Amino acid sequence: MVDLRSPSLPSRSAVELFGDPSGDSEPLWFKKSSFLRADFDPESYIADLRTFVPLESLGAELRSHLATLKSELVELINRDYTDFVSLSTRLVDVDSSVARMRAPLAEFRDKVAAFRIAVENSLSSLRSGLRQRAEASAAREMLERLLDTFHVVSKVEKLIKELPITVSIGPNADLVHVEKGILSNENSLHPAENGTNFRVTQSILLERIASEMNRIKFSISNAKDLPFIVNLEKRIQSATELLDHSLGNCFKDGLEHHDEDAIYNCLRAYAAIDNTAAAEEIFRIVIVTPLIQKIIPYNQSQIIDGSSSDELEEYYQKIRQSIKSDCKFILDISSIENSGLHVFDFLANSILKEVLLAIQKGKPGAFSPGKPTEFLKNYKSSLGFLAYLEGYCSSKSAVSKFRLQAVYVDFMRQWNIGVYFSLRFQEIAGALDSTLMAASVTPVDNLYSNQGKSQILTLKQSVMLLESLRLCWSDDVLVISCSDKFLRLSLQLLSRYSTWLSAGLLTRNAAAEDFIYVIHDVGFLVAELRGNFLTHVLQLLESCSTEVLDLVRRSILQAVTSLNDTLPIVKNSMVEGIAERSFEDLKQLKGITATYRMTDKLPVRHSPYVSGILRPLKVFLDGDSVVYLNKELLNWLLYSTADRITGRYYEMAADVVNLARKTESSLLRLRQGAQRRVGASSDALDNNISNTEKICMQLFLDIQDLLEFAKFNDSVLLQGCIALFFNIISPAFSACYFALNYPCI
Incomplete structure (x- = not known):
C-alpha cells in the first residue's frame, strides 16, 4: 500500500540541508x-x-x-612500520656492493671528461674559423667598397668631362652648347631652344653626378683613415669642386632665365649632396639681392642722405610685390610634394636674410626704440611681413621650421621690445606722476561751460589717468607680446592715483569744491573702467586662454575696487572741511557767559555768531561745482555736515551751561553762607534770574534764529537741520523760555 502521508518526492533531512553541528x-x-x-x-x-x-x-x-x-x-607510520624495521636486516655487505659500482662510474666519468675536452677544442677551432671568415668577409666587403668608390670616382670624373661646354653668343644672347668638342652645325636648334636644352641637359647630368657623389660620401664614411681613401682624397676633392662650380653656374643660369626644369634638377642635385645652403645663397645673390637693393639701397654709392624716412611699411609693400612676381616660382618648385626639396628654406635663408641685411645697412634707425612711435610702426609692419612670408609655407610644420631658422630668430632679436616698454613706461607713468605732483587739484579748462554734463572728467589729474590707461592699450602703444607688462603698468597707474587721493590730496587741506571734483571723477572712472575699458582690454587679449582672461578681469576689478574705496575717505574729508569752517564761528558761543555775568541784562535777540555757523554750508551749496553731485549724494553731504555742526554746537552749549551751573552753585553757596552769618533774608536773591537761565534763554534764541537760517535751502536740508537742532534744545533751555513767556516755536 502507498502511504498517503508521505510526500511524493524524496525528502531530505535537516542534517543534509543545514549540516549536523x-x-x-x-x-x-x-x-x-x-x-x-x-x-x-x-x-x-x-x-x-x-x-x-x-x-x-x-x-x-x-x-x-x-x-x-x-x-x-x-x-x-603504523601501516609501514614493519617494512621500515625489516630494512636494516636486508642491508648486508653494502660496502662491497658500493666498491663494485664505483669502478665503472669512475671510468665513465673519465670518458666524459675526455669527450668534453675534445668538444671544446673543436668548438674553439670552429669559432676561430668563423672569426677568420667574418674578418675575410669584412675585408672583402671593405675591398668591394673601396673598389666601388674607385669606380664611382672614375665615373664622376668621366661624367664631369662629359659636361657640355658653354659658349656665349653675344653679351645678352642665350647660351648654346658644344658637346664633345663639336659645335652645332647649321641644322642645330634655334639659339633660345638650344640654350634651354643645354641647361636642362647640364642640370640632368649634374643631378646624376650629385647622386654619384652622394654614393662616394657614403662609401668613405667608415673608411676615412685607410691609405687607399687617403690617396683618393685629392681626386674626390677635385671632383667636388668641379661639381660645385658647374652646379652653381647651371643653377645661376637657370635662375636668370627662370628655367624651371633646370632649376628643379639643380635643386635635386643640391639636396643629394646635402648642400642646401649653397643653393639658398646663390638664389639670394642672383635674384633677391638686386630686387631688395632697388627697394632699400644699402651700398654707400646708392644711399642718398635724407632721401627717405626709416618707416618700413612702404618698403615691405614693394618687397611683397617683388616676391610675388620674381621669387614665387622657386618657392613653388621647392614645395612640390614628394620631390625631396622640402629641405630648402628660401623664405628664411634667402629672402628674409637679404631683407634683414638691407634694413641693417640701409635703414638702421628702423630698429632703434629711441623713437617709440616709429619703432612700433616698423615692428608691427615687420610682423605683418613675417606673416606674409609664412603664407607661402605649405603646412604648420613648415611654419614652425621657418620660425626656428637662425635668420628668423636674429630678425626678431633686432627689435628690443624691453627698451621700448621702458621708454613707454617713463613716458606714461612720468606724465601722470608729474600731474599728480601739482600743489593742488587742477580743474580742466572751460569746466563750468560743461555744467550739467555728468559724462566728463573735471580734474586734469583724472583726465591724465584715463588717458594714460587708454594709452597703455591703444594700437599706437600696445605690443601684444608685452601685454603682461602693460597690464602691470595699468595697475600701477591706478594704485598711484588711489594713493594720491587717500594720502596726498587729504593732507593739503583742499577746498570743498576740490572734493566735489574728486568724488565725481572717481565715480566716473569706476564706471568707465568696469565697463568700456575692461571690455576693450579683454577683446585685445581674446586669443589668450580662459584662465588668463579671468586673471586679467579680476586684477583690473580689484584695482578699481581699491580706487572706489577712497570715496568714503574723500566724502568724510569734505564734511570735516565744511564743518571746521563753521567751528570758527562756534567758538564765539563761549562769550555768552561773559555777556550775562554780573548784570541784570536779559537776552532779547540772537547772538551775532549765529549767522556765520551755516554760512560755509550755504557758500558750498551756492558754488558752481555742486552740479557735479547727484541728488542722493548731495542730500547725504548736507545731512552729514549738519549733523557734524549741530553735534559740535550741542557739545559746546552743554559745556557752557554746565560750567555756568557749577559756577553759579558755588557762588550761591557762598552767598547763602554770608547771609546766614549776617542774618539777612534770601528772598531778594531767590526772585532774581540766574546767569544760567540767562545763558539758556540766549541759547534758545540762538537756536531759533539758526532754525530760521536753515530755511534757505530745500526741505530735505531743513528737515534734517530742524531734527538735529531740536536735539540741542535741552529741557533747561525750554524751561527758561516758557518761564519768561517767550513765543513758542
Whole structure:
C-alpha cells in the first residue's frame, strides 16, 4: 500500500540541508584544499574568514583539523612500520656492493671528461674559423667598397668631362652648347631652344653626378683613415669642386632665365649632396639681392642722405610685390610634394636674410626704440611681413621650421621690445606722476561751460589717468607680446592715483569744491573702467586662454575696487572741511557767559555768531561745482555736515551751561553762607534770574534764529537741520523760555 502521508518526492533531512553541528562534517566555509595552495597566507586567510566567522569557531575548527592530521600521520607510520624495521636486516655487505659500482662510474666519468675536452677544442677551432671568415668577409666587403668608390670616382670624373661646354653668343644672347668638342652645325636648334636644352641637359647630368657623389660620401664614411681613401682624397676633392662650380653656374643660369626644369634638377642635385645652403645663397645673390637693393639701397654709392624716412611699411609693400612676381616660382618648385626639396628654406635663408641685411645697412634707425612711435610702426609692419612670408609655407610644420631658422630668430632679436616698454613706461607713468605732483587739484579748462554734463572728467589729474590707461592699450602703444607688462603698468597707474587721493590730496587741506571734483571723477572712472575699458582690454587679449582672461578681469576689478574705496575717505574729508569752517564761528558761543555775568541784562535777540555757523554750508551749496553731485549724494553731504555742526554746537552749549551751573552753585553757596552769618533774608536773591537761565534763554534764541537760517535751502536740508537742532534744545533751555513767556516755536 502507498502511504498517503508521505510526500511524493524524496525528502531530505535537516542534517543534509543545514549540516549536523554535533557530527564530524566540516562547515562549508572551511576548505582543506586552501592549506595546500602554494600561495597560502595565514594572515590573509584569517582576515577573509573573520568577516563572517567568529574567531572562536575558526580556532575550534583549526584545532579539530590538526587533531585529524595527527591521527592520520600515526596511522601511516603504523601501516609501514614493519617494512621500515625489516630494512636494516636486508642491508648486508653494502660496502662491497658500493666498491663494485664505483669502478665503472669512475671510468665513465673519465670518458666524459675526455669527450668534453675534445668538444671544446673543436668548438674553439670552429669559432676561430668563423672569426677568420667574418674578418675575410669584412675585408672583402671593405675591398668591394673601396673598389666601388674607385669606380664611382672614375665615373664622376668621366661624367664631369662629359659636361657640355658653354659658349656665349653675344653679351645678352642665350647660351648654346658644344658637346664633345663639336659645335652645332647649321641644322642645330634655334639659339633660345638650344640654350634651354643645354641647361636642362647640364642640370640632368649634374643631378646624376650629385647622386654619384652622394654614393662616394657614403662609401668613405667608415673608411676615412685607410691609405687607399687617403690617396683618393685629392681626386674626390677635385671632383667636388668641379661639381660645385658647374652646379652653381647651371643653377645661376637657370635662375636668370627662370628655367624651371633646370632649376628643379639643380635643386635635386643640391639636396643629394646635402648642400642646401649653397643653393639658398646663390638664389639670394642672383635674384633677391638686386630686387631688395632697388627697394632699400644699402651700398654707400646708392644711399642718398635724407632721401627717405626709416618707416618700413612702404618698403615691405614693394618687397611683397617683388616676391610675388620674381621669387614665387622657386618657392613653388621647392614645395612640390614628394620631390625631396622640402629641405630648402628660401623664405628664411634667402629672402628674409637679404631683407634683414638691407634694413641693417640701409635703414638702421628702423630698429632703434629711441623713437617709440616709429619703432612700433616698423615692428608691427615687420610682423605683418613675417606673416606674409609664412603664407607661402605649405603646412604648420613648415611654419614652425621657418620660425626656428637662425635668420628668423636674429630678425626678431633686432627689435628690443624691453627698451621700448621702458621708454613707454617713463613716458606714461612720468606724465601722470608729474600731474599728480601739482600743489593742488587742477580743474580742466572751460569746466563750468560743461555744467550739467555728468559724462566728463573735471580734474586734469583724472583726465591724465584715463588717458594714460587708454594709452597703455591703444594700437599706437600696445605690443601684444608685452601685454603682461602693460597690464602691470595699468595697475600701477591706478594704485598711484588711489594713493594720491587717500594720502596726498587729504593732507593739503583742499577746498570743498576740490572734493566735489574728486568724488565725481572717481565715480566716473569706476564706471568707465568696469565697463568700456575692461571690455576693450579683454577683446585685445581674446586669443589668450580662459584662465588668463579671468586673471586679467579680476586684477583690473580689484584695482578699481581699491580706487572706489577712497570715496568714503574723500566724502568724510569734505564734511570735516565744511564743518571746521563753521567751528570758527562756534567758538564765539563761549562769550555768552561773559555777556550775562554780573548784570541784570536779559537776552532779547540772537547772538551775532549765529549767522556765520551755516554760512560755509550755504557758500558750498551756492558754488558752481555742486552740479557735479547727484541728488542722493548731495542730500547725504548736507545731512552729514549738519549733523557734524549741530553735534559740535550741542557739545559746546552743554559745556557752557554746565560750567555756568557749577559756577553759579558755588557762588550761591557762598552767598547763602554770608547771609546766614549776617542774618539777612534770601528772598531778594531767590526772585532774581540766574546767569544760567540767562545763558539758556540766549541759547534758545540762538537756536531759533539758526532754525530760521536753515530755511534757505530745500526741505530735505531743513528737515534734517530742524531734527538735529531740536536735539540741542535741552529741557533747561525750554524751561527758561516758557518761564519768561517767550513765543513758542
